[in-house]
Amino acid sequence: MPAYDVVVLGAGPAGTSAALRLAALGHRTALVERSDFPRPHVGESLSPGIGNILDYLGLPGLATAASGLSDLPGWLLWDDPEPRPILPEQRGPACMVDRARFDALLLDAARTRGVAVLQPARLLASERNGDTWRLTIRHGAAEMRLHTRLLLDATGRAGQRPRRRLPLSAETLSICARVEAGTLPHATHIEALPEGWLWGSPHPAGDYRIMAFVDPVNSLRPAARLSALLERSRLFNAAQGRVTAVLVRPATAHCDAEPWREGRIKLGDAAFALDPLSSSGVEKAMRFALQTVIAVNTLLREPTSTELAREFYEDRLTQAVITHGRWTAGYYARAFGMAEQPFWQARAKPWQLPSDGDASPWWERLRLALAEPASAESVDAPPLPPISALNDPVHAWNRPVALCPELRIVQVPCVIDDCVRRGAAVAHPALAHPVAFLAGVELVPLLDAVPVVGSLGQLVGQWADTVPRQAAVRMAGWLLQRGVLRLV
Ligand SMILES: Cc1cc2nc3c(=O)[nH]c(=O)nc-3n(C[C@H](O)[C@H](O)[C@H](O)COP(=O)(O)OP(=O)(O)OC[C@H]3O[C@@H](n4cnc5c(N)ncnc54)[C@H](O)[C@@H]3O)c2cc1C
CATH class of the missing domain: 3.30.9.100 (D-Amino Acid Oxidase; Chain A, domain 2)
Structure with missing residues (x-):
């Protein structure tokens, strides 16, 4: 009977990205897709961040190969009474692809890089025995059995059963x-x-x-x-x-009531399906798939860190739901002249979940997180001071700096060498969540220098021993902008 470390169900962007990355990390990975490819799919307008993800997967140019149309001009009739042009350069490197081709190319790459692809195939039965799943799969006309340690569910919106689905929006x-x-x-x-x-x-x-x-x-x-x-x-x-x-x-935004169960973890739309307003579902599904891989890699390599891996996964999912919910409600609220219309009123409201006696711990955690007020950072961060202003010897460079008294050092799950480890991070009311790394550098040791230096210029000089000077200036600007560092 074939044995895998991970079996992924669903070869959309989330499932295939996860499978590609797991195989690259050395895990025996199988991908089970119910449809023959190419098959049509909604979600063809790709947001600019997709380019970074494809680069990370070692697949630059895949969106272009999927017949991507880039540099499209646009017209928006939303927050003004008159249509407003959107120039291609304002939209960044977004593009419109043929999803049938995009998904097929991604899957070809997975096949080439060592993922066992079963297609068309579907899971008929699953049985958990100790820490292993025994799966029965129909592959074409044949029925086969295989073993796996973990099962990842990336079956898209179809993967959320109506009874276990939490509607987040109207x-x-x-x-x-x-x-x-x-x-x-x-x-x-x-x-x-x-x-x-x-x-x-x-x-x-x-x-x-x-x-x-x-x-x-x-x-x-x-x-x-x-x-x-x-x-x-x-x-x-x-x-x-x-x-x-x-x-x-x-097209309702919803998330699964219990996306992490022992040995079975959801990702992509199966965990959290976005409101299509942002046209970023594919990017977010792939991004969260790669974060899920970090948790899965931790489970496989360091089984004693299971709770930490789960905490990391739930943190990232909670953050994704909150950020998207605030953005969509704000964008619906901006529609010109629509404030009295029931369609717009229902969607401009902050996302909420009802409390329920039978709620899973994850549901209760998300409900409380959604009810918290937004941090200053996620509402309206002031613009970054220009670097010239920080370098200005009169206004900033020679002024003493201090840490904000509201700053706290907390221990949070961090990503180190593709595994989740607990590490020190900076928490502050102006930060949407604790920050452990800034521009890839551990932040807490950098802040240790603050009480012993005389001025902003000296602090940047000290940081410039470990990071390029321009980066050190930018990091100081970022911290000053949020009030974590203060000029005194
Ligand atoms: C109307 C609408 C418009 C949208 N427009 C955009 C847009 O313009 N831009 C954008 O970025 N996003 C858009 N989205 C969101 C985007 O489509 C999704 O976020 C994205 O496709 C999620 O990827 P995924 O891999 O999680 O799921 P999917 O892409 O849905 O992939 C799931 C895969 O699992 C397979 N599968 C399902 N069940 C099983 C099973 N039991 N066994 C095996 N395989 C199974 C399916 O065949 C499919 O291949 C839109 C969504 C909607 C509803």
Whole structure:
């Protein structure tokens, strides 16, 4: 019977990134995908951060190879009464890909780099015996059995069973459709309307894709609802009466009530499905998958650190939910002239979870974290002082520095050599969460120097023994901006 360290279910961006990284760390990894590839998938507008993740995985250029359309101009009708252009340089290196091709290329890379890919295949049964899973899998026409130490669930939104799903925002439906190229200008478009919002983009296949995001409750059929929205739209009006291939998909933000269970861990949309407003679901799914790999690597290499690995995983997931929730509520609140509309009122509210006697410890922890007020950093950090201002001998350079009395040193899970270890970090009311490393350098030892130096200039000089001088100045600026360091 084949034996693996990890079996990953689902070969979307989260599952395949995790499998690639686990194989690179030397773990015997299998990936089980139920569909044949290439298969279509929503989530084709990739946010700029995807480039760093692909570089980290050793796959630069994969988005371009997936027929990526970059440098698209855009029009936004959201926070102003008139449409506003978005220039390609303002959007950063974002691009529109063919997801069928993107996922297939990612999976090819995993196969080439030693991941055992079972496709089309699905899990029929799982049985935990001590610290091992015994899985029964249908692979094509055959049934096979295999052993694994850990099971990762990256099956996407489908992976969250309705009873174990915690809705974080108002229930939302997306109505997806396409129109012929040339119907609308070759640009992305986003528009807020009283009953919902519209998004559209040219697609690498040559046509133009449109999505409407609306409340699910309405007696009209999806095609008629979309048509009504297009009719009153200013940016999408030319598409009215010309849409084809209308499909409906759920788009509510939710997370799993118990994403970490003994030996079975969720990642990507199966753990936390975002509101599509940010167009960053793929990036966030891959980012969290790589963080989950750190926890999994710790479980496999240092089983005595299981609780620490779990704490790290839950910290990162909590942080992802909170950051995304605050951003989306704030962005919905900015829609011009929509404050009285029920669709917008429901979504501009901060995310909350109900308390429940049967809640899992994770659910209760997330509920309390969501109820906490936002830190000054996540609300509105003041702009970083220009480096020239810090170098200015009159205003800053020669002034004495001190640590803020509200600063605390706490022990938190940190990533060291791809494993979770407990390390010292700086906690402060202006920081959204404790910070252990700044620009890859341990922060607490750097701050030890503060009480013994005379001035900001001397502090930077001392730090410049271990980090490049420009980086030392920037780090001082970052700490001053947040009030962790003070000029006295
Ligand atoms: C309407 C809508 C629009 C969106 N637009 C964007 C966007 O523009 N940009 C963006 O970045 N994100 C967008 N997203 C979000 C994005 O699609 C997801 O965040 C992303 O696909 C999550 O990746 P994943 O790997 O976790 O899951 P998925 O991509 O869903 O992959 C899951 C995989 O698991 C497989 N699977 C499912 N069940 C099983 C099973 N039982 N056994 C084996 N395999 C299984 C599936 O076939 C699939 O291949 C959008 C989401 C929605 C709903």
